[in-house]
Amino acid sequence: MLTNDPRLRTAERWSPPYRLNCFPEGTALAIGREIVYLLFTRGEARLEGSDWERIFADAIGARWEPSNVGLDDIKRDGCCWGAKTVKNANPHKASRVRLISGRNSLDYSFGDSDPRAMPVDTVGAKVLGIWNARVTDIRARYGHARTVVLVKSETLAECIVFEAELVKFEHVDYTWNWNNRGNLQGIDRQGVLRFTWQPSGSQFTIHEDVPPRRLAFRLRTPQAADKDQLLTAIGFDPSWVEIVK
Numbered sequence: 221m222l223t224n225d226p227r228l229r230t231a232e233r234w235s236p237p238y239r240l241n242c243f244p245e246g247t248a249l250a251i252g253r254e255i256v257y258l259l260f261t262r263g264e265a266r267l268e269g270s271d272w273e274r275i276f277a278d279a280i281g282a283r284w285e286p287s288n289v290g291l292d293d294i295k296r297d298g299c300c301w302g303a304k305t306v307k308n309a310n311p312h313k314a315s316r317v318r319l320i321s322g323r324n325s326l327d328y329s330f331g332d333s334d335p336r337a338m339p340v341d342t343v344g345a346k347v348l349g350i351w352n353a354r355v356t357d358i359r360a361r362y363g364h365a366r367t368v369v370l371v372k373s374e375t376l377a378e379c380i381v382f383e384a385e386l387v388k389f390e391h392v393d394y395t396w397n398w399n400n401r402g403n404l405q406g407i408d409r410q411g412v413l414r415f416t417w418q419p420s421g422s423q424f425t426i427h428e429d430v431p432p433r434r435l436a437f438r439l440r441t442p443q444a445a446d447k448d449q450l451l452t453a454i455g456f457d458p459s460w461v462e463i464v465k
Contacts, residue, residue, distance in 0.1 A: 234298035234363035237280065241383050241433045248381075248437045250279035255376055256442055263444035265376045272370050273303045276381075290322065291358045291365065291386060298363040302386070304370070311371040311380045312436050318416075318425050319369065324350040325422040335419050336398070344396035344406055347417045347424060352388040359386070369428070377441050382434035389415075 238244055254275040258267060270286065273293045277284035282296035292300035306317045324347050326332040335343045358365050365386035372379050394406040394414060406415035416425040 236299050236364040237282075237297045240366065240385065241431055241435075243381070243435055244280055247279050248435050251275055251379075251381065251435075252437055252439050254278070255379070256439055259376060259439075260442045260445050261450075265374065265441075267305065267370075267372065267376060269303065269305055272305050276301070276303055276368055276370075289354060289358070291354060291367075292362065294368070295362075299366065300358065300362045300364075301366050301368045301383075303368050306369060306371045307374065308371050309373065311373055311378050314371050314380065314430050317369065317371055317428055317430060319367070319428050321351065321424050321426045322354065323422040324417060324424040326350075327422075335404075340396045340398065340404070341391070343404055343417075344394060344415075345391040347404065347415070348389050348391045348406075351424060355386055355388045371430070375441060377439050378437075379439070380430070380434045380436045382431050384428055384431075 255267065258271065259265060273286065274284045276282075277294045277296075280296065282294045282301070284294055286293050291302040293303060294301040304319050304321075306319065308314045308317065326335050326343070326346050329350050330346055332338065332346070335346075355365070366383045367386055368381065368383050370379060370381055391406075394408055397405050397407070399405050399416075402419065404415075404417040404419070405413060406417075408414050413427050415427065417423070
């Protein structure tokens with residue numbers, strides 16, 4: 221897995237808002253506050269991708285502007301972030317996570333309807349080529365680009381947050397094979413699984429290491445809000461519901 225971002229002219233124009241994984245002071249509190257609010261108002265441990273994008277953007281003083289690509293939904297000071305959420309039974313002890321990173325369709329991008337008929341290295345090159353094209357597009361428009369990941373427990377009581385630089389990958393740095401489920405795997409030179417690609421559905425997954433420096437916190441789970449009390453608190457009365465004939 222590449223760890224160093226290539227030097228780019230656009231990156232020389234701006235410094236990032238903060239160093240990678242050195243989150244601004246108060247970030248954990250800001251994130252935790254919003255998650256507790258969701259737990260209270262929803263009455264269930266449900267936090268979706270769009271929730272996380274908005275929560276993180278607010279926590280670091282950035283703009284939340286959802287995009288079709290999904291790699292630049294959050295923006296601040298020449299830097300952009302894509303956001304991912306991952307469930308884990310014990311986030312504080314997680315060392316690797318699987319990040320679903322788009323649908324890399326060889327049929328759509330290259331007209332290849334039968335990837336199993338091609339040399340496996342060629343398939344790997346084309347799968348990474350689609351990812352690299354997306355990264356190139358983002359890097360042409362932003363000085364810095366990252367992915368911010370929320371690893372959450374089932375109840376949302378335990379979480380970690382970390383960032384990874386958005387980078388391109390060279391297919392020759394990996395060994396490619398088909399696993400027993402019929403999915404393509406990319407293995408790095410240390411023998412570690414780094415990519416999975418499913419021909420059925422074209423889902424592309426990056427297996428990302430959790431860095432030693434990450435934001436970890438626990439939350440006290442609130443009791444679910446009482447619906448009638450909440451409606452009374454906002455002054456609801458029957459006149460708010462207008463029957464249209």
